[in-house]
Amino acid sequence: MAPPNTREEPVPVIRVALVDDHRLVLDGLVAGLHSPETGIDVVASETTWGALLNHAQFPVDVVVLDLRLEDGIPVGTKVRSLAAIGTAAVVISRHADTSSITAALQAGALGFVAKTESVSELLVAIRSAAAHQRYLSPALTAALTEFTAAPDPGLGKQELRALVLYAGGRSIKEVAVDMTTTEETVKSYIKRARRKYRDIGIDVGTRILLRRHGIREGWLSPE
Structure with a gap:
């Protein structure tokens, strides 16, 4: 009271x-x-x-x-x-x-x-x-x-760009055009980037997994 x-x-x-x-x-x-x-x-x-x-x-x-x-x-x-x-x-x-x-x-x-x-x-x-x-x-x-505690895969600038473009839905050919390089070079960038992610325990080996990771990283909109 x-x-x-x-x-x-x-x-x-x-x-x-x-x-x-x-x-x-x-x-x-x-x-x-x-x-x-x-x-x-x-x-x-x-x-x-x-x-x-x-x-x-x-x-x-x-x-x-x-x-x-x-x-x-x-x-x-x-x-x-x-x-x-x-x-x-x-x-x-x-x-x-x-x-x-x-x-x-x-x-x-x-x-x-x-x-x-x-x-x-x-x-x-x-x-x-x-x-x-x-x-x-x-x-x-x-x-x-x-x-925020996730380890950094240490991607190179071109590896990251190729991965982001590919995760966004572009084909290998379209990524090559955007990056003004060859399709084989783009494949090499993506392969190395996926290996670096795998080395830190993150699986982006499929298009679906890559897109999910892209949304988490902020590369892609969830929409």
Whole structure:
């Protein structure tokens, strides 16, 4: 019980805006976040970045932002513009690969939550962001730690370029044209690069495995 003649200070409500290009996702988030019990006041839920900027309630304390809105504006640009006006950003995505997480955090996001996570996980991220603290779930933290601790295969510049182009879907012939060299030289670059990866325990021996690794490394978009 509080001592006589004292009053408990009310817990500040966190004003939140949501931006995702799927209205069904937005409606679900609003239902899960907006209530007196959570201390979250969802004042805007928009499907476009422009609509957020023009909303009467903007700026807010925290913006929950989808990683890949189909508007051609890099997420880093959005996060930095929010930070410039004192608004924290929590990025959400159905892709929780290490390259996406790293890109969002390097841009200044204070949280990254996979859409496979629960609303309670997003609540923790929002509250942390509102307190100017970074938050990642234990699973994402472990994945990011494992990624950054991975050994360097020591690829040469041309080996890396050939591997990236090939991982992106180009044929050997197309890679040779892009690199202004012969197909045999490209095959040699790719073979050596794969061997170097194999030597550090990473298998990129098939096109599928190579693409997966390219997404983890940030060479390729998960889309």
